[in-house]
Amino acid sequence: MKLSGELKAFEGRLGHRFAQPALLVRAVTHSSMASPTRDDNQRLEFLGDRVLGLVMAEALLERDPSAEEGQLAPRFNALVRKEACADVAREIDLGAVLKLGRSEMLSGGRRKQALLGDAMEAVIAAVYRDAGFEAAKQMVLRLWGSRIDKVKDDARDAKTALQEWAQARGLPPPAYVETARSGPDHAPKFTIEARLENGACESAQAGSKRQAEQAAAKALLARVEAG
Known part of the structure; x- marks a missing residue:
């Protein structure tokens, strides 16, 4: 499968070239565009949420070896919640490459926090399936960047x-x-x-x-x- 010019540009923003381009296409396909011959990103979203969680849990432990569980939990929640995923998605303009049905597109789906957050998790899973955990981990750490170092105990909602x-x-x-x-x-x-x-x-x-x-x-x- 060949990627469109938009998706190739998105690969550059993502920092990962897919050996299996179909994974990226699936990751950016919303359920409103699903069909018997086109899978949506819901299963990848489920997996990506878990990959993101493991990356963040490990990163927080490494950055603060003395932190107790009560300190780590709110920091973790702040980094993996939908708002954080959607913020990262906006930074790499994920909305521009989302494949949406007409109704979602007309209702502003490319800007919706829930859709962006879900798609970001799906993209993480796509990288994981394409190149393994280490590749997904490095991408997440790069995209989340200073958020990980800046998150503090007041991240508790x-x-x-x-x-x-x-x-x-x-x-x-x-x-x-x-x-x-x-x-x-x-x-x-x-x-x-x-x-x-x-x-x-x-x-x-x-x-x-x-x-x-x-x-x-x-x-x-x-x-x-x-x-």
């Missing part, structure tokens, strides 16, 4: 931190309520309010519910910790 704050004071877990949604379907904006039983609350807006919840939790945590 805000929702977890807020829940722990509440539990330590005998309060039930925070509630997250969607109070507004605006914008077109392909670029929505969600407003989420984080609420504690003691009446404290904060709102935030973002392009996904998860991001808005995290931002609202961060704002509320800062407020209650400030006293």
Whole structure:
């Protein structure tokens, strides 16, 4: 199989030349383009998630030999979550080579965080299947770059931190309520309010519910910790 010019250029951005080009084609094929003769990237995504996890777990252990599990876990989660994968995907313009069905394309699929994150994991798996773990590891370390060195204990997500704050004071877990949604379907904006039983609350807006919840939790945590 010969790759298109766009995919050849993407290989350059990725830093890996495929001995089995069909793997790359499959990795960038969304389920909306699947057919009896064309596989999508879902199975590769499943595998890539595990490869990424192993690379990051090993990298974190090597970079901080004295860190305890309680410190490593939030750092790990920050590096492997969908937001991080999507950020890397944007840096190498993975969206430009995604193979999408018409409906996904019209709804802005090339910019969607979930699609980009899933495709990034699939690409990692494709490199792993094409050239082995060491090749996949080196690519991941190169693409994630300084993120690995910069991630700190505060990488623990805000929702977890807020829940722990509440539990330590005998309060039930925070509630997250969607109070507004605006914008077109392909670029929505969600407003989420984080609420504690003691009446404290904060709102935030973002392009996904998860991001808005995290931002609202961060704002509320800062407020209650400030006293």
